[in-house]
Amino acid sequence: xxxxxxxxxxxxxxxGRQVTLACHQTWNHNNMFxxxxxxxxxxxLIHYSYGVxxxxxxxxxxxxxxxxxxxxxxxxxxxxxASSQTSVYFxxxxxxxGYEQYFGPGTRLTVT
Amino acid sequence: KQxxxxxxxxLSVPEGENLVLNCSFTDSAIYNLQWFxxxxxxxxxxxxxxxxSQREQTSGRLNASLDxxxxxxxxxxxxxxxxxxxxxxxxxxxxxxxxxxxxxxxIIQP
Numbered sequence: 001x002x003x004x005x006x007x008x009x010x011x012x013x014x015x016g017r018q019v020t021l022a023c024h025q026t027w028n029h030n031n032m033f034x035x036x037x038x039x040x041x042x043x044x045l046i047h048y049s050y051g052v053x054x055x056x057x058x059x060x061x062x063x064x065x066x067x068x069x070x071x072x073x074x075x076x077x078x079x080x081x082a083s084s085q086t087s088v089y090f091x092x093x094x095x096x097x098g099y100e101q102y103f104g105p106g107t108r109l110t111v112t
Numbered sequence: 113k114q115x116x117x118x119x120x121x122x123l124s125v126p127e128g129e130n131l132v133l134n135c136s137f138t139d140s141a142i143y144n145l146q147w148f149x150x151x152x153x154x155x156x157x158x159x160x161x162x163x164x165s166q167r168e169q170t171s172g173r174l175n176a177s178l179d180x181x182x183x184x185x186x187x188x189x190x191x192x193x194x195x196x197x198x199x200x201x202x203x204x205x206x207x208x209x210x211x212x213x214x215x216x217x218x219i220i221q222p
Contacts, residue, residue, distance in 0.1 A: 008149040033209065043156075043201070043212040058209065075130060091153060098143040098163070 002027040006091050007102040019078040023091030031094045032074040033109045036087040060077050114139045118213035126221045133187040133216045135202035142204040143183050147176050150199045192220045
């Protein structure tokens with residue numbers, strides 16, 4: 001069965017370190033998305049991609065970057081982790097704009 | 113900028129009741145609206161997707177309606193069960209992607 005996976009599921013890191021969260025989907029979807037979920041804010045879009053080599057900024061992109069070198073993967077990099085980036089991160093994918101989005105299980109990141 | 117409000121924020125009812133969860137959004141220029149379910153500590157599970165040209169969509173005991181012009185959607189849950197306990201999120205999709213409400217936390221008492 002097609003699926004979307006994220007790794008690691010839990011991570012603790014220190015302020016200032018670079019961190020990369022992995023997202024891999026086997027749906028062969030063109031579109032991939034990264035969200036963060038925080039109490040009081042709900043889910044907010046960080047970055048998204050509509051195909052290989054395409055990346056776009058979302059609502060809360062400062063301090064984050066993504067690159068898309070193939071269809072299956074969209075890694076999210078925190079250039080210099082800050083305590084404000086402690087959150088649960090979700091990756092999602094869809095076949096095209098206007099189609100259903102499918103979500104991964106999430107990565108809980110703690111920045112100390 | 114799209115803003116999404118979900119009412120009520122929390123709801124606790126006995127098993128067997130029929131429920132209505134409400135979602136309102138400010139920008140009617142949407143492609144579709146998706147309803148999700150989230151269990152504690154888990155990811156999001158897609159329940160229903162309503163295209164902007166549709167008025168409603170049904171899946172089992174769930175029925176979602178969409179009134180795009182007034183910026184409203186409702187999720188109707190028939191004959192609620194304890195296994196329906198979860199947080200329900202609505203998310204209209206526009207050119208800027210999905211915008212989520214803060215959800216309705218639902219508890220169904222056995």
